[in-house]
Amino acid sequence: MTDNRFFNRSELIGILVLAVFLVVVLPLTLDVFRLNLVAKYLTYAFVALGLVICWGYGGILSLGQGVFFGLGGYCMAMFLKLEASSVENTKIQSTPGIPDFMDWNQITALPFFWKPFNSLTFTIAAIILVPGIFAWIIGTAMFKRRVGGTYFAIITQAVAAILTILIVGQQGYTGGINGMTDLRTLKGWDIRPDHAKIVLYFFEVGCLFVCIMIAQFVRHSKLGRILVAMREKEDRVRFSGYSVANFKIFAFCIAAVFAAIGGAMFALNVGFMSPSFVGIVPSIEMVIYTAVGGRLSILGAIYGTLLVNFAKTSLSETFPELWLFGLGGLFIAVVLAFPNGLAGIWGDYVQPRIDRLIASRKSKPDGWTDSSVADGAPAE
């Protein structure tokens, strides 16, 4: 049947619905400005997707996903910044050919670690490998020593804080608090006009679906089941012959790589990268998106991200001071009342009704009479 190593039948329907929503409905109904906003929201969906694997399935709460989002984003931004800083574009600087913020900070030559970012191939490799290796180092240091739970969450927060301070402090190399702005072209192709934004949106949605497929594959593999087993009874997994640390490191690395791809997409779609997407607050926000969507649901995390961000945009336009309280309240409410988030509500309340509706339609051919019954209205 349709069951395979990636999805079963109902998941396939869910993925197709999401695909239609992102590829057809949104581009047809939104203007370019709003579509670009969706593109920005979707960059966080990559992070949420990684958190579903790492936190939802593996039980490893990372409050520092902004670190990996930032590393991916900065890798991409460095490439774009170098391209935007051609000698011709920067001839008014005292040292032409280097990024403007370096010139402002009296740096006269391109630092050695910037040079490889002239190559797009290297940049793409770095987007995956730099966060991947960094996550591997953190994961190995923590999980091999059996540091977990709250302690791990706190350490990831500390890493997020440290990286932010580092980026802000090293202004000449990183652009400091302002980040890297004024990104213009990708291999000579201007990323700023409307049509480019539409192309980039579709490219991002494509990447998102590749990541969804990878997440689905992991979830349906035995590794996915081991992650669930580990979340419940870590010790037992050891005595079934598995190295728990290695599986945790894997889950953490895959979450880091997804977050980094999201960060790279952010630099492309939004056109800048700054430390305000690296620190503790954005990292926690990313966890909230996942919690709202449902930390056990791959698709739920994406809807959760979109919903919270739409709410953020519209509410923070009307009540800017209240938004953060609203976000915190939302998180508490979701955790207390709906621990499995939107996906849990869907699975517990909506899905059974739809199933009943379909079942009753199948049993009685005249569909219009029983639809009212399925809506929950008493028949008499």
Add this chain to the structure above:
Amino acid sequence: MLVGHQPKEFLLAVEALTVSFDGFKAVNDLSFYVDENEIRVIIGPNGAGKTTVLDLICGKTKATSGSIQFRGKELTRMRENEIVKTGVGRKFQNPSIYDDLTVFENLEISYPRGRSVFGALTFTRDAAVRDRVHEVAEMIFLKDRLHMNADLLSHGQKQWLEIGMLLIQDPDLLMLDEPVAGMSVSERAKTAELLNRIIKNRSVLVIEHDMKFVEDIAHKVTVLHQGQILSEGTMEKVKNDPKVVEVYLGH
């Protein structure tokens, strides 16, 4: 005498094993040996250190000093999962199974293949896995519950499932911590039957309080008291040992 001494002839050789928790010696200078295909039962009053001995062998607790040799390999320096790979399986006192997974998935995870990260990613549920899971499920009386979530099983069924998880690992040394505790009379009888079947062709180390059960299965009995061996030998010999009667069997 010394010339003929070959540590490898024992499957498991525990020598001068000591573990101390903040000065309290839960296991104190303990030595015992288990042969191939031997069924050894450890008995003793509460707090004698029985469970700690199993914890030390399977790596859950690290020894303060002493050695544990399994087939000539030193277990005290290995990690838990490496000890499992050398052929030691452990059942815990409280049923320790994966509640969120089905009975089938519980058994499948214990199947000894694809234990690395990459191996687990590429693991396929082929005929060999399916047949083995069905075979074991039949032995542990859970054949018709394969696709039920494990947390819906009764206490006795959970115990069986954990025994099944060990069975599918196919260890050379099977360690069982109170396998019939908390079971109903009929479950007890079924478990005894199950254990009698699975202890063939392997060595077994059992902790148990049920004396009738012990008499049924034990080749040799070790009585522990305050982390040390009080008596060791056949059930008959141990039962008539005045020291054992005094501290354990008497009351």
